[in-house]
Amino acid sequence: MSENLSAADLVRRSLDTFLAKDMKAWADLCDENVVVEFPFAPEGSPTRLEGRTAVYEYLRGYPDLIDVQQITSAAIRGTDDPDTAIADWSVTGRVLANGNPYDMSYATFVTFKDGKIVKYREYWNPLAFLKALGGDSF
Numbered sequence: 001m002s003e004n005l006s007a008a009d010l011v012r013r014s015l016d017t018f019l020a021k022d023m024k025a026w027a028d029l030c031d032e033n034v035v036v037e038f039p040f041a042p043e044g045s046p047t048r049l050e051g052r053t054a055v056y057e058y059l060r061g062y063p064d065l066i067d068v069q070q071i072t073s074a075a076i077r078g079t080d081d082p083d084t085a086i087a088d089w090s091v092t093g094r095v096l097a098n099g100n101p102y103d104m105s106y107a108t109f110v111t112f113k114d115g116k117i118v119k120y121r122e123y124w125n126p127l128a129f130l131k132a133l134g135g136d137s138f
Contacts (some may be wrong), residue, residue, distance in 0.1 A: 007085035011110050014117065015089060019071055021063040027056035031116040042126035066102050066132075068093040084111045087096045095132050102132045 005013070010029075017026045028038075036049040043059075049055050074089040090105040104124055111119040 004113070006078055007077045007081075007083055007110065007112050009087045010112055010115065010117075011076050011108070012074070014110070015071055015074055015076075015087070019068060019091075021068070023059040023062060026059060027039060027052050029117055030055055030120070031113060031118045034117050035119050037119075038124075038127050039121065039122040040123055042130055045126075064096065066093055066095055068102070081111070082127050083113060084109065086110075095134070098134050100132045100134060104128060104132075 014026060017029060025108050030052045032052050033050070033066050034052055035054060036055050038045070038047050041047045046058065050056055068091045072090045072092055074087060076085055076087045076089075078085050087106070087108040087110070089108065091102070093102040094100065095102055107123040109119075109121045110117055
């Protein structure tokens with residue numbers, strides 16, 4: 001692990017980076033060959049990204065779409081695999097285009113190698129996402 005941080009500590013770092021809206025820094029937490037999966041992504045949105053560059057391209061406009069203002073809860077736990085942690089976390093914020101509230105809960109499974117994210121799988125509610133956006137997909 002990086003700087004002797006546990007997988008749970010590294011997930012906390014990734015959440016802090018996300019909340020700071022620094023998508024470049026978040027992508028830099030990833031291994032060059034990271035695999036990111038969103039199994040419940042709405043139609044028209046990617047369900048799988050491969051590589052740090054693809055992750056950054058996907059995330060870079062996120063702060064212009066949704067202003068995540070607070071992580072309201074974050075239960076982060078290590079697993080039997082010391083390189084893997086699970087996070088159950090929630091955020092509040094607003095959609096910038098329409099002012100709608102954005103309240104979302106996530107279940108995230110993250111695996112690290114040498115302190116970098118190598119696999120990231122995130123589950124969230126696409127119906128709540130689309131409702132916040134006003135029925136549009138991105």
